[in-house]
Amino acid sequence: MKHTISVLVNNHPGVLARVAGLFSRRGFNIDSLAVGETEDPAYSRMTIVVRADDRQLEQVTKQLFKLIDVLKVTDLTREDAVSRELVLLKVFVADAAKRTEVLQIVDIFRAKVVDVAENSLMVEITGDEGKVEGLIQLLRPYGIREMVRTGRISLTRAVKGKGNGR
Amino acid sequence: MKISGAQAVVESLLKENVEVVFGYPGGRIMEVYDRLHASPIRHVLSRHEQGAVHAADGYARATGRPGVVFATSGPGATNLVTGLANAYMDSVPLVAFTGQVSTGLIGTDAFQEADITGITIPITKHNYLVKEVRDLPRLIREAFHIATTGRPGPVLVDLPSDVTSAKVDYLYPESVDLPGYKPTYTGHPRQIDQAAQALLHAKRPVLLVGGGVQGAEAAAEARRLMDLLRLPVVSTLMGLGVIPGTDPLFLGMVGMHGTVAANYAVTECDLLFAVGVRFDDRVTGKVAAFAPHARVVHIDVDPAEIGKNVGADIPIVGDAARVLAVLNARLEELLAGRHHRGEALPPERDSWRSQVAEWKARYPLTYRQKEGGALKPQFVIEQINDLTRGEAIICTEVGQNQMWTAQYYKFLHPRTLLSSGGLGTMGYGFPAAIGAQIGCPDRIVFDIAGDGSFQMNIQELATAVANRLPVKVAILNNEFLGMVRQWQALFYNHRYSATCLRGNPDFVKLAEAYGAVGLRAERPEEVRPVLEQALAVTDRPCVIDFRVEREEDVLPMVPPAQPINKMLGGGEGQ
Numbered sequence: 001m002k003h004t005i006s007v008l009v010n011n012h013p014g015v016l017a018r019v020a021g022l023f024s025r026r027g028f029n030i031d032s033l034a035v036g037e038t039e040d041p042a043y044s045r046m047t048i049v050v051r052a053d054d055r056q057l058e059q060v061t062k063q064l065f066k067l068i069d070v071l072k073v074t075d076l077t078r079e080d081a082v083s084r085e086l087v088l089l090k091v092f093v094a095d096a097a098k099r100t101e102v103l104q105i106v107d108i109f110r111a112k113v114v115d116v117a118e119n120s121l122m123v124e125i126t127g128d129e130g131k132v133e134g135l136i137q138l139l140r141p142y143g144i145r146e147m148v149r150t151g152r153i154s155l156t157r158a159v160k161g162k163g164n165g166r
Numbered sequence: 167m168k169i170s171g172a173q174a175v176v177e178s179l180l181k182e183n184v185e186v187v188f189g190y191p192g193g194r195i196m197e198v199y200d201r202l203h204a205s206p207i208r209h210v211l212s213r214h215e216q217g218a219v220h221a222a223d224g225y226a227r228a229t230g231r232p233g234v235v236f237a238t239s240g241p242g243a244t245n246l247v248t249g250l251a252n253a254y255m256d257s258v259p260l261v262a263f264t265g266q267v268s269t270g271l272i273g274t275d276a277f278q279e280a281d282i283t284g285i286t287i288p289i290t291k292h293n294y295l296v297k298e299v300r301d302l303p304r305l306i307r308e309a310f311h312i313a314t315t316g317r318p319g320p321v322l323v324d325l326p327s328d329v330t331s332a333k334v335d336y337l338y339p340e341s342v343d344l345p346g347y348k349p350t351y352t353g354h355p356r357q358i359d360q361a362a363q364a365l366l367h368a369k370r371p372v373l374l375v376g377g378g379v380q381g382a383e384a385a386a387e388a389r390r391l392m393d394l395l396r397l398p399v400v401s402t403l404m405g406l407g408v409i410p411g412t413d414p415l416f417l418g419m420v421g422m423h424g425t426v427a428a429n430y431a432v433t434e435c436d437l438l439f440a441v442g443v444r445f446d447d448r449v450t451g452k453v454a455a456f457a458p459h460a461r462v463v464h465i466d467v468d469p470a471e472i473g474k475n476v477g478a479d480i481p482i483v484g485d486a487a488r489v490l491a492v493l494n495a496r497l498e499e500l501l502a503g504r505h506h507r508g509e510a511l512p513p514e515r516d517s518w519r520s521q522v523a524e525w526k527a528r529y530p531l532t533y534r535q536k537e538g539g540a541l542k543p544q545f546v547i548e549q550i551n552d553l554t555r556g557e558a559i560i561c562t563e564v565g566q567n568q569m570w571t572a573q574y575y576k577f578l579h580p581r582t583l584l585s586s587g588g589l590g591t592m593g594y595g596f597p598a599a600i601g602a603q604i605g606c607p608d609r610i611v612f613d614i615a616g617d618g619s620f621q622m623n624i625q626e627l628a629t630a631v632a633n634r635l636p637v638k639v640a641i642l643n644n645e646f647l648g649m650v651r652q653w654q655a656l657f658y659n660h661r662y663s664a665t666c667l668r669g670n671p672d673f674v675k676l677a678e679a680y681g682a683v684g685l686r687a688e689r690p691e692e693v694r695p696v697l698e699q700a701l702a703v704t705d706r707p708c709v710i711d712f713r714v715e716r717e718e719d720v721l722p723m724v725p726p727a728q729p730i731n732k733m734l735g736g737g738e739g740q
Binding site: 062069 | 287
C-alpha cells in the first residue's frame, strides 16, 4: 500500500542524502520525494510517498526517526491531509482539430496551457493524484512528448494547537 | 581566549576525559597532531588506520569508555570504514576524527580528498563535516554525546585543514541541544508490569541476553532476574559474559553454532524474555520456526530493533539496566505477595528446568582430544580457559576461532569477550586486543586467532611491541580459512576453492622479527607448557602458533536458513 509520510528535518546540507540513502539501504521503495524549506528556514519538510506494508512502514518510520537530523515523522495516510502535485507536460497536437480537443480537455481539468509551439502544447496541472492521473490518461493517446512531476506534497488540514504549528 | 581549531580539538578531548587516542597521522590532520603532541593525552600509533580504529573499538568494549581514533583525509579516512561499520553493527561508542582538504578545495578531487561523511552515512550513528571553526566545540560535544548515549555507536567528525588552523573563541558547551535526538531510557511502567506478569505465569520461560546488556552495564540486573525466578538463560555471541558460563542455569550460546540445550530451550519455550538483542539471522535461523510457541518480551533501547526481525508481544523501549531494575523490584514485590497468599509459581516450571538441565547434560559440546593425536583447537581454548580461570579478556578474530571460543571459553564477567559479532570482521581481534590491553593494563588479554584472520592486521605487532603490550595471540593454525572450508565441505562437496592458505609465514620467526616472543605447539602435551611460557611474558606480545587438526569442524551447526533445533552434529537431528 502507498503511504505518504511527512518528515520534518533540520535544513542542513546532506540531510536529503541521509534520508534518501536510508530508504535505498533498507530496501524501501520511494515513489516520490519532495523537499523544501518550511515556515521556519531552520527546517525543511519532506513529503515521501513510499510503497510499504504496515510492518515495513513501522520500520521506515523508526529508522527515519533514528536520524539525528529528523525531528518528526508523520504518516499522513492516516491523517486528514491535503495532497497536491504539480505536473508539466508537452503534448503532441498534429492538427487544429486535435489542438481544440486538447484545449477542451485541459479546460475541463482546470489545467493551464503555459506554452504553445507549432505542433505541441505545454500543459500545467496541479491537483491530487486522481486529477493529475486522470488528465495524463486522457492526454496520453495524443502523445505526451515530455513530462516532469514535482512529486506529492502534503499538509495536514487543521493546525493543532496555537502558535507556529510545528 | 582565541585558540586554533586543532587546539580546540585537543581541549575538547581533555574535557571529555579522553586518556588515549589511537591513530595515524597525515598531511591534513598534522595541525591536530601538532597540538596533541603538546598535550598529556597518550597517542598510540598503529601501522594501519584499520588497526587504529579496531584498537579504539577494543578499548571501548573493554573499558566502557568511548574510543577515539584519528586519521588523515582520503585514504586515511577510507581505511577507517571497516572499523566504523564494525563498531556500528556492534553498537560500540567511538569518535573518529579525520583530516579533510581545506574547505575551498572540497569537491575539486583534491589530493587525498575523499567524501568521508558521504561514505560513512550508513555506517555511523551520525557524522559531521565541520565547515566553520566556531561550530567545532559544540559539534565535538555533540559527537561524544551521541556516541555514548542511547544505543551507542560510532560518530565521525571530519576536519578540513583550514578549520583546524583557524582561530576560535573557545568555550566547551556544558550541555547539548539536539531536538532530533532524545533516547528513551525509562521503560513504560505498564509494559514492565505486563512483562513481570508474563514472567510469573509462564510455564517454560527462557531469558535471552545480548550485547545490549553489556553496553548498558546491566549484567548485575540480568543475573538478579535469573536468580529471582531461577530462569534458564541463553545468550547471543555478544551477550557472553553477562551470565557466568559456569552457572547451572546458563545453557550457552543460541543460534547457528549454539548449544543443543540453548536451541532446544528457545524452540520449546512459551516465554522468550529477550534483553538487548537484535535477533540476527545467525541467532534465529529460519525466523518462521524461531521460538514458535513463545510470547516474546523484547527490551531494547533502540525502538527500531523491536519488531524488526522477530515480532514482540510485549515491547519495552528503554535502557536495559533501568528497565531490569524496575522489573526486578516489581517481581520481588509480586513474589512477596504471592508468598504471603501461599500461591506458588506454575508447577510446570520445575519440570521445565529439569528438561533443560537434561538437554544440557545429554548434549554437551564435544570433541575428542586423542592422546598423541593431532591437536584439537577446542582443547587449546579449554587450556587457555583453565589457565586464566575464565578471568582473561578474550578477543577473537572471525570464523572457526571465534565460534570455538564462544563455545569453550567460560566467560565469567561482562566485557571480557571482544568479538566482531555483526559485521564479522576478520582482522578485528588483534588490534582490539591492543586497545583492550591499553585500557586494562593489569588484565591478561588474549587474541584467539586463525591463521587467516591474524594476517589481516598482523602489521600491528609493531604497535604492540612499541607499546610493550603483553597481548597473547593464540593462532589456531590449520592453514585454511577454516569456516569457509567447513561450508565447502558441507555444502559444496569438499571443493576447497581458495580456502587453503599456502604460503603462510613462519609465525614464530615473524614474531621474533618484530621483537615479540614466538612460540609453537604441535602436540596436546605441549599446549600447557607453551601457554605457561606465554603468560610469563609481561613486557611484549607473544604469538603462539598452535598447529591444529586441519579439517576440524565447528559443531553443532544449524545449516543456514534452517530452524535452530535442526543441528548437524548435535541433538536428535544428528
